Amino acid sequence: MSEKGWRGADLVFDLDADHLPGVDPSETTYKAMLAACKDALRRLLDFLEADFDFDTIRIVFSGGRGYHVHIRDESIQSLDSDARREIVDYVRGRDLDTDGLIRVASKSGTTQRLLRTEGGWGRRVHRELTALTEELRDLDEQSALDRLTEFEGIGEGRAETVLGAITRNPDAIAEGNMEAGGPGIRLITDALADRVADEQAAPIDEPVTTDTHRLIRLPGSLHGGSGLVVTPIDRADLDEFAPLTDAVPDRFTGTDIDIEVADPCRVDLSGDTIKLDRGVHSVPEHVGVFLMARGDAAKVTA
Template identity: 55%
Template sequence: MEERTRAYLRGRFRDHYRRKEWLPESSGDAGGRGSEETPPPDPEAREWGYIPWTSGATTMVRHQSLLELGELGDFLQRERPRHVYFSAGRYEDPGADEMEAKGWRDSDLVFDIDADHLEGVDPQRDAYGEMLAAGKAEVQNLLDLLENDFGFSDLTVVFSGGRGYHVHVRDEGVRGLDRDERREIVDYIRGEGIERDAIQRVEMGGTATRRVLKKDGGWGRRVHRELLSLADELLAMDDDDALERLKEFDGIGDGRARTILGAVSEDYEKLESGNVERGGQGIRELTKVMTEKVVADQSAAIDEPVTTDLRRLIRLPGSLHGGTGLEVTRIPRDELADFDPLSDPVPETFEGHEVTVEVTDPGPVELRGESFRLSAGDVSLPEYVAVFLMARGRAEKGKE
């Protein structure tokens, strides 16, 4: 990135921060899209860090307390940083230079989903918007697990401004968890080790034993719910179609399909109770296949090191992402489905006028519902597109 490009972005970032109003810390984490923002809860107990607009190697300035930075809005306008972070952890002395001297108190439970790391996503092939859409689907799975399996309620959902999404859990009951305890949560959410035998128990019935799904909660409940849904689907079909539907599953041939259909038709109540013994190997194989499918469809591909790191720094909502020029954006829970990462995080500061840039990495770009196919060389573009290209290293500021 050339110096004139850095200077331009640094100046426009400052203009953005001048338009922001940071509410009192007592407002907690209630900020959202627009001109008003709040810091995270207990900001004075957190470590702060930022990356300035310097040439050469990226330099992180960290081990800062809010006392050292000053009032947050003033700091952002003064330093106009490229990236801004705060710690998930709370400390007795967050500005201490050594981690051991900070005096760790507790940490939020933070989850990170990077769209370009998801299975089936290829950053070289897939458009930026397509990757972010895949990431949002993972976030919806994550929230479903956090709310319905863990019962968490104090959740903050954030678009990172770059490759994906963050979810902060601040329930008091989780803030004191150590790394190993957080790793157990990660494994559950990622569906690690969730197999058929892990979600069922063996019960004695007279002289016989039977396998019963643990349907009262967790992955057992999820698999049981999908098995019943499939059973209802089969009962609504004629037999030939039901058999073909069952044979779509790996390991289910014609013989097992007939056995399963008979068990579903004759002993639906037993399946409803969680009993997967009736139907013999056919039902057991279906339960195995369904478990694999449910875990694949309903788990969330979270980044394990982010959640288990008690000292992690995470992006500040309301700040700008120096790699895109988009705003790190809180997303109200009931607005996630409609959130558009290519439109909603575009700062108003960069709307309404055009600037000239020299495109160095031609190709398509899509923002705010508009598509641009750019060739190399000078071009006049809406500023939000120009900032996006410059921040991503695809263009330089045009010479005046």
């Protein structure tokens, strides 16, 4: 044992609906929680594919309330916990600093401060800035000014300056020019960056990614809290993947069992919605296993 040593570990991300902002497990159905988690998964994949250019990505439905994403690239398997934490901070948008999204460029003898539009968080912020300018161009002048003054620090004067720049020189905004529109455009960009960090970050479970000794649930096994299969998903099939249908074990279909339900409940599985009152019921086996695994029912024995 003394000769054994750590050789490396996959980079693993865990998304769990219990940890998603705005999701209250006590108020949200299991089906809705999984849908919210898939949206978060798409945001995570955007970071991993577009920003990090990883191509050895394995996506797995956890069998419970979320998804696991494995990066099996030899170049990252030796990363220690601190290095993995930097990746966590990036995808979570932690301490996102607008200054870091701006580069200085020289054009025709003048220095310009430009938002990084080619990728990363700069691309996301620029996308929101572009959407805002398009929204403003579709409004009448007074409505556009009112919209701009909704941003903190933007009074009537700054709103007029920003709107004038958008109207006269839309190409500058499209290029990410942080000087077009005066100080107001930077204040707006700061506000958009804060919003983008809140809305587009990937709310992963940090300890799973930073722990280089973490054991992850084995694909093909059953999740003990649901009776569903831990299911690998091809990237191309993600949009069509329906966990409450595709992860139901074949072994538990085609047979009914008797269970006793403690409290009224609703189950969405295999495309069916089953509502049960308190008491004894005969249900499809996969429904019974699901409820028993969650502690909501007990099997009735003869």
